[in-house]
Amino acid sequence: MIIAVDGPAASGKGTIARALARHYGLPHLDTGLLYRAVAANVQRLELDPSVEADAVAACDFDDSLLDDPMLRSDAIGSLASVVSAHPLVRASLLQRQKRFAQQPGGAVLDGRDIGTVIAPNAEAKLFVRATPNIRAKRRHAELRSHGSPISIDKVLADIRARDLRDSTRSNAPLVPANDAAFLDTSFLSIEASVQRAIDIVESRIARD
Numbered sequence: 001m002i003i004a005v006d007g008p009a010a011s012g013k014g015t016i017a018r019a020l021a022r023h024y025g026l027p028h029l030d031t032g033l034l035y036r037a038v039a040a041n042v043q044r045l046e047l048d049p050s051v052e053a054d055a056v057a058a059c060d061f062d063d064s065l066l067d068d069p070m071l072r073s074d075a076i077g078s079l080a081s082v083v084s085a086h087p088l089v090r091a092s093l094l095q096r097q098k099r100f101a102q103q104p105g106g107a108v109l110d111g112r113d114i115g116t117v118i119a120p121n122a123e124a125k126l127f128v129r130a131t132p133n134i135r136a137k138r139r140h141a142e143l144r145s146h147g148s149p150i151s152i153d154k155v156l157a158d159i160r161a162r163d164l165r166d167s168t169r170s171n172a173p174l175v176p177a178n179d180a181a182f183l184d185t186s187f188l189s190i191e192a193s194v195q196r197a198i199d200i201v202e203s204r205i206a207r208d
């Protein structure tokens with residue numbers, strides 16, 4: 001079974017995808033980390049993220065980079081949203097994600113274009129949402145707990161800018177798949193969000 005979990009920054013999709021993977025015993029891929037790795041490489045090599053050829057040159061990274069906690073910073077998230085708009089960057093990461101989705105036994109992937117591009121054949125598709133203010137509050141608390149001095153106003157501004165860039169790019173924009181189920185986590189605890197996600201997956205399995 002393939003489960004596709006999409007949604008905007010800090011909506012809770014990663015938390016839900018990890019929990020679904022545990023629940024169903026499936027491997028999980030956080031596809032945002034791939035774009036964050038490209039962004040970190042652009043920064044390390046002092047390239048220009050807005051130049052497609054520069055961003056493509058940064059797509060060749062060592063997988064150990066995916067475990068670097070530095071990838072989780074707000075600045076790398078914003079840079080990832082710039083490099084991810086380049087069609088050739090997306091093309092360079094496409095097959096890896098498709099292979100992960102199509103592995104025997106299935107998988108859970110979270111990102112922006114899982115239900116629309118990476119795994120349009122997924123048995124269950126969730127589109128996770130929460131209000132920008134609630135997402136900023138949660139992400140701010142998370143970043144502060146890791147020692148970042150960032151203000152909540154900056155986190156909110158970056159989330160809004162990222163939402164706009166991700167949803168208006170021409171290539172694989174952040175849009176719900178036609179057959180996705182919406183899950184708004186704004187007023188749900190993590191436990192309640194995960195239970196709602198499991199209920200959605202169960203109803204999709206029962207329907208097919």
Ligand SMILES: Nc1ncnc2c1ncn2[C@@H]1O[C@H](COP(=O)(O)OP(=O)(O)OP(=O)(O)O)[C@@H](O)[C@H]1O
Nearest residue numbers: 009010011012013014015138142185188189190193
């Ligand atoms: N329902 C919830 N209630 C409270 N906090 C939540 C909830 N869901 C997630 N969180 C917290 O909000 C933060 C963002 O969640 P998460 O990392 O899952 O979002 P995301 O959509 O995967 O973000 P990104 O797109 O940046 O990878 C985390 O600190 C997480 O623990």
Ligand SMILES: Nc1ccn([C@@H]2O[C@H](COP(=O)(O)O)[C@@H](O)[C@H]2O)c(=O)n1
Nearest residue numbers: 031032033035080081084111112113166
């Ligand atoms: N499938 C995806 C996943 C991510 N992106 C871009 O990467 C940025 C960082 O992603 P996070 O999930 O770690 O927040 C995100 O803002 C997108 O620009 C993507 O394009 N497609």
